[in-house]
Amino acid sequence: MSSLAFPQLLRQARTALLLLLLATLVLGLAYPLAVLGVGRLVPGRADGQIVSAGGREVGSAIVGQAFEGEQWFTPRPSAAGDGYDPLASGASNLGPENPDLLASVAERRAAAAAADGTAPADVASDALTASGSGLDPDVSPQYAQQQVARVAAARGLGEQQVADLVAAHVRGRSLGFLGEPRVNVLELNLALQALRP
Amino acid sequence: MALSDTAAGLLQIGLLVLLLAAVHVPLGDFIAASLTGPRHLRAERGVYRLLRVDPDADTRWPTYALSLVAFSTVSTLLLYAFLRLQQHLPLSLGMPAVEPAQAWNTAVSFVTNTNWQSYSGEATLGHLVQMAGLAVQNFLSAAVGLAVAVALVRGLVRAGTGTIGNFWVDLVRGTLRVLLPLAFAGAVVLVLTGVVQNLSGATTYTTLAGGSQTIVGGPIASQEAIKELGTNGGGFFNANSAHPFENPTPISNVVEVFLLLVIPFSLPRTYGTLVGDRRQGSAVLAVMAGVFALSHAVTLYAETHALGSAPQAVGAAMEGKEVRFGEWASALFATATTSTSTGAVNSFHDSYTALGGGALLVNMMLGEVTPGGVGSGLYGILVLAVITVFVGGLMVGRTPEFLGNKIRQREITLAALHILATPFALLTGVAIALSSEATRSAVLNPGPHGLSEVLYAFTSAAGNNGSAFAGISVNTPFYNTALGLAMLLGRFLPVLLVLALAGSFAAQRPAAPTAGTLPTRTPTFAGMHAAVVVVVTGLTFFPALALGPLAEALA
Numbered sequence: 001m002s003s004l005a006f007p008q009l010l011r012q013a014r015t016a017l018l019l020l021l022l023a024t025l026v027l028g029l030a031y032p033l034a035v036l037g038v039g040r041l042v043p044g045r046a047d048g049q050i051v052s053a054g055g056r057e058v059g060s061a062i063v064g065q066a067f068e069g070e071q072w073f074t075p076r077p078s079a080a081g082d083g084y085d086p087l088a089s090g091a092s093n094l095g096p097e098n099p100d101l102l103a104s105v106a107e108r109r110a111a112a113a114a115a116d117g118t119a120p121a122d123v124a125s126d127a128l129t130a131s132g133s134g135l136d137p138d139v140s141p142q143y144a145q146q147q148v149a150r151v152a153a154a155r156g157l158g159e160q161q162v163a164d165l166v167a168a169h170v171r172g173r174s175l176g177f178l179g180e181p182r183v184n185v186l187e188l189n190l191a192l193q194a195l196r197p
Numbered sequence: 198m199a200l201s202d203t204a205a206g207l208l209q210i211g212l213l214v215l216l217l218a219a220v221h222v223p224l225g226d227f228i229a230a231s232l233t234g235p236r237h238l239r240a241e242r243g244v245y246r247l248l249r250v251d252p253d254a255d256t257r258w259p260t261y262a263l264s265l266v267a268f269s270t271v272s273t274l275l276l277y278a279f280l281r282l283q284q285h286l287p288l289s290l291g292m293p294a295v296e297p298a299q300a301w302n303t304a305v306s307f308v309t310n311t312n313w314q315s316y317s318g319e320a321t322l323g324h325l326v327q328m329a330g331l332a333v334q335n336f337l338s339a340a341v342g343l344a345v346a347v348a349l350v351r352g353l354v355r356a357g358t359g360t361i362g363n364f365w366v367d368l369v370r371g372t373l374r375v376l377l378p379l380a381f382a383g384a385v386v387l388v389l390t391g392v393v394q395n396l397s398g399a400t401t402y403t404t405l406a407g408g409s410q411t412i413v414g415g416p417i418a419s420q421e422a423i424k425e426l427g428t429n430g431g432g433f434f435n436a437n438s439a440h441p442f443e444n445p446t447p448i449s450n451v452v453e454v455f456l457l458l459v460i461p462f463s464l465p466r467t468y469g470t471l472v473g474d475r476r477q478g479s480a481v482l483a484v485m486a487g488v489f490a491l492s493h494a495v496t497l498y499a500e501t502h503a504l505g506s507a508p509q510a511v512g513a514a515m516e517g518k519e520v521r522f523g524e525w526a527s528a529l530f531a532t533a534t535t536s537t538s539t540g541a542v543n544s545f546h547d548s549y550t551a552l553g554g555g556a557l558l559v560n561m562m563l564g565e566v567t568p569g570g571v572g573s574g575l576y577g578i579l580v581l582a583v584i585t586v587f588v589g590g591l592m593v594g595r596t597p598e599f600l601g602n603k604i605r606q607r608e609i610t611l612a613a614l615h616i617l618a619t620p621f622a623l624l625t626g627v628a629i630a631l632s633s634e635a636t637r638s639a640v641l642n643p644g645p646h647g648l649s650e651v652l653y654a655f656t657s658a659a660g661n662n663g664s665a666f667a668g669i670s671v672n673t674p675f676y677n678t679a680l681g682l683a684m685l686l687g688r689f690l691p692v693l694l695v696l697a698l699a700g701s702f703a704a705q706r707p708a709a710p711t712a713g714t715l716p717t718r719t720p721t722f723a724g725m726h727a728a729v730v731v732v733v734t735g736l737t738f739f740p741a742l743a744l745g746p747l748a749e750a751l752a
Contacts, residue, residue, distance in 0.1 A: 008260075008263065009263065009267060012263055012264050012267035012268075013267045013270070013271055015248045015249070015250060015264070015267075015268075015365065016264075016267045016268040016270075016271040016272070017271050017275075018247060018248050019244070019248055019268070019365070019368070019369075020268075020271060020272060020275055020333075020337075022244065022247070023333055023336070023337060023372070024329050024333050026377075027332065027333045027336045027337075027372070027377065028328055028329030028330070028332060028333040029328070029329055031332075031377065031380070031381065031419055032328045032332065032394075032416040032419035032420070034381065035381065035384040035385065035388065035394050035416070035418055035419040035422075036394055036395065036396070036416065036419075038384075038385050038388055038394075039388050039394035039395065039418065042388065042389065045388065045389070045390075045391045045393075046388055046393060046394045046395055046418075047393065047395050047397070047414065048393045048395075048412065048414055048442055049391065050402075053405060056403065057402055058402060058403065058404055058405045059402040059404050059405070059410055059412065060412055060441075060442075062391065062441040062442070062445045063410075063412060063441055063442070064441075065404040065405070065406070065408070065410050066404065066406065066408050066410075067405070067406045068406065069406070072406060076520070080436075084410065085410070085411075086319065086410065086411060086412045086413060087319055087320060087399070087411055087413070088317070088319075088320065088435070089317075089319060089434045089435045089436035089439075089440050090317070090435045090436050090545075090667070091436070091439070091516075091517040091545035091547070091548065091667065092516065092517065092545075092548065093517070093545055093547040093548060093641055093642075093666070093667045093668030094507070094516065094547070094548060094641070094642065094668070095507075095547060095548060095551075095641075095642040095646035095649075095666075095668070095749075096504075096505030096506060096507045096508055096514075096516075096548065096549070096550050096551055096554075096646075096749075097505060097506050097507070097551070097642075097644065097646060097749060097752065098507065098642050098643065098646070099643075101507045101516065101548075102506060102507055102510055105507060105510045105511055106510070125511050125512050125513035125515045126515055126520050128510075128511045128512075128515075129511055129513075129515040129516040129517075129518075130516060130517070131439070131517070131518065131519050131520070132436060132439030132517045132518055132519050132527075132542070132543065132544045132545045133434075133436035133439040133440045133441060133519060134436065135436065135440060135441055136441075136519050136520055136521075137441055138519075138520040138521050139520060140520055172199065173199075173200070173205055173447065174446055174447040174448045175448070176200065176205075177200055177204075177205040177208040177209060177212075178205070178209055178212075178447035178448060178450070178451055178526070179446070179447025179448075179450065179521050179522055179523065179526050180202075180447075180520060180521060180522065180523035180526075181199070182520045182521050186405060189405055189406075190405060193405065
């Protein structure tokens, strides 16, 4: 057996190498390029839904971006780099009993309650937690509603007007039962900007 | 009218069950026919000529194993070289060579169908190495799993031949007939739901608020489809399927969960068809589905009830979860990925409640047989069926037989070594990692949760899952090397033992069933089989679980 094994192993290795090279051509190039071809039929989607405003591209509708300042609807806390950095996507990975996470939650609750003029107990859960990707494009309808009064005051708009804008941007569950209701923050802020720059 | 969270969540599960119920029969039969049919496609004949392989030559298990080992070795070396040389190749996006320890870890990780990632995709890899290096192994490592599973089934069916098939034919057919068409269909659907597929490099945008943001595209949908379908799990981005470019909507999410469950849940049908008794397949399916449902219920309960200090303080277990998925769609993905040896994530398990995250850990410890990875789930659960028959035989005092094959000393030894191989690699690794201050410092979270991070890492590696309690810093020479070894042992020890078992069954002449034969297609046997799955795991891992997630949950 042992005298036969080595040449046999070499022959097997040669077969393996040839098959691997062939697979690289078919599975590694032809397959993704074919899918790329299909993607060209829906270029907007396949390219990540890049949105334009005021004659320039401002980013992707499905990748969250940072908004600071009381005149904007603000997104969730983010653990991606310094916040919403697509070159460092990811989560905080803090465990359920981690004191640092508990401290962050308390801090975020106080900050959001002060900024939005809400009772601390009413702050939305997604305002207190970082997402999995750090690039969550959405907030819950509750979190968006929580910010209405602040944004309206900062922009000199009527509260009802801004509340209506939020209501118009609430996207229900997909097909009525998949996932969760949500509000895309970039789209909401784009509409807000169009209303009162 | 808006549905309540619970109603919507249950409907979502219902949709998935319906889809799987509809597809597993035709797909299972298709896989059986694809892998065992006598005819070769014209393209396949061309491949065999090029490889100088005789596709009709049946081999005994040592040859089959030698081909498999040769193929996996060459795959690892080539992928290692690819990662080390990526800076010289097109579409590298200016990324430098991957460091040696990390390149070793990554090459082993993808060849063993683990897809553990100690790297962050967007910061480490160019497009070419992602699609022509990693994604190729996504296909091939899954096809290897499928090959081993069908070889074991042949061993059970064949009488006195001693042969278990031809590795090259199984590999080519599994890839070309099963995985490639399904992955292409899946990728097309994913592109339509908004998963990105282009070759864009980094583009910097001025955001609406005037900041700056750099976004990278890539051949993501093609990789996402096979990553789920082949139960691989290696994400294009660090955030894996939580990243909106990999998983943009609740619809893409359901498609991805379906893709990662569809082959493992179809293989019991393949098995039943190949052994000529479909009720054998149904009994195995019942074990897989039963344990899966139970485990999912635990995670779902823990997450929706926000057990634990931080989730209670927030009012919902939303740390590490995306708004579009929420608790239900996140927990569903989490159970599916850890039960199938996939390891993709749409939410971050480190931040799960102690009980919810503990159940995910147990899914992997069960040996990933409920339903397990592509092929590896089926051969894993069949080995446990051999153990169950043996235990049952002891109870009634008869010679144990499985589908007419006697379980003698040789067979039970191989099966017992099989169930010990993964825990051996895993617990030894954990013990070494915890024995020095330098390696202990890699954990992020204090207390029992830190132990869970190390335990989860080695369980994930040795079980070839690839998901993580990702707080642990694993891009160190120690963890890259040690987890690489755990992946290698956790994959190839069981595979070699299964092939030896297949060879030994194939050499036997089947005995006709007698009144003393334990029937393996009844609900009673399925119940006993499930109990063995759970008890074997419980006895092996209880001490480690008690110190980690159980201590945390009870604190």
